[in-house]
Amino acid sequence: MPEVLPCPTADPSQAARNLDRHGFCVLTDALPSGIRAEMRARITEQAIGERKLDAGTDDGAVYLGGAGRAERANRRVWALMNKGEIFQQPLMQADVLQLVSQVLGPDFLLSAIQANFVSPHDDPLPFHSDQGYVTRPWPPYSLTASVIWMLDDFTEKNGATTVVPGTHLPQEDDDPNAMMVRARLIRKGGIPICGPAGSALIFDGRIMHGTGINTTDATRLAVLTYFCRPFLRQQENFALSVAPHVLDTLPDSIKALLGFQVWKTLGSVEGVCAEGAIVERPQAPTGAVNTTGEPLYVGAT
Numbered sequence: 001m002p003e004v005l006p007c008p009t010a011d012p013s014q015a016a017r018n019l020d021r022h023g024f025c026v027l028t029d030a031l032p033s034g035i036r037a038e039m040r041a042r043i044t045e046q047a048i049g050e051r052k053l054d055a056g057t058d059d060g061a062v063y064l065g066g067a068g069r070a071e072r073a074n075r076r077v078w079a080l081m082n083k084g085e086i087f088q089q090p091l092m093q094a095d096v097l098q099l100v101s102q103v104l105g106p107d108f109l110l111s112a113i114q115a116n117f118v119s120p121h122d123d124p125l126p127f128h129s130d131q132g133y134v135t136r137p138w139p140p141y142s143l144t145a146s147v148i149w150m151l152d153d154f155t156e157k158n159g160a161t162t163v164v165p166g167t168h169l170p171q172e173d174d175d176p177n178a179m180m181v182r183a184r185l186i187r188k189g190g191i192p193i194c195g196p197a198g199s200a201l202i203f204d205g206r207i208m209h210g211t212g213i214n215t216t217d218a219t220r221l222a223v224l225t226y227f228c229r230p231f232l233r234q235q236e237n238f239a240l241s242v243a244p245h246v247l248d249t250l251p252d253s254i255k256a257l258l259g260f261q262v263w264k265t266l267g268s269v270e271g272v273c274a275e276g277a278i279v280e281r282p283q284a285p286t287g288a289v290n291t292t293g294e295p296l297y298v299g300a301t
């Protein structure tokens, strides 16, 4: 008998049981509507400004191996911490943080915070696991967890995130039968995870997921918070400890050792940078901008 998949719930205890059993859950009423409206307005303004500045990214070039058409790719607004105080809010929602800690343990780090627009008829983001860069065999626990904050209703028609149930379970990687089952599941496609605006979709970082196709005439917007276990970082925080004048003198080989080289998307700045790129502090304006691309000093006193 096919397994019954979890429904959105406003009850954090039920959400916790769903997450435990299925590797994902939807908690409704996770963000008050005022916060949601403010986030939406700020992201929309920022996205228009970033287009003017030719900043921000379209997934097509990055995730679709260059095959995606930029005009039909999901649009991202990265590094939201710099782009408005309102983006601190998702990091303060206790019920959702509790669900993240159910996946990652009591201590975890924010690995990225960004917005994703799925516009009508965008190419879907292909199925992937958010810890896909980890060498297999994986440990029997998740190394990452994600929360997708629905700023719009997520529906079957507007590009709701799709997940492939069961793909978070430990895989017998060397077992050809298990690999075939997994491949079949992925080919069959995922199921759209629907929920009303203000819901949070929380999932185990191993689960295969992607974006759906938006066949409506309105854009679907979400904020994505991506978390990882606290040991997924270096002991010394070189981004802060190495003085800028010293950094300028270092050869790329040493910058790479210090963590200034992008590896499988990790270590990127303001979007997913090319594999192997040596990253630098971006030139201004990198923070909040208005619709004409001029800096907005959000958070300044």
Ligand SMILES: O=C(O)CCC(=O)C(=O)O
Binding pocket: 116, 125, 130, 148, 159, 160, 161, 162, 209, 210, 211, 212, 222, 224
């Ligand atoms: O926006 C979405 O629905 C999913 C995005 C996603 O899967 C990702 O960024 O890894």
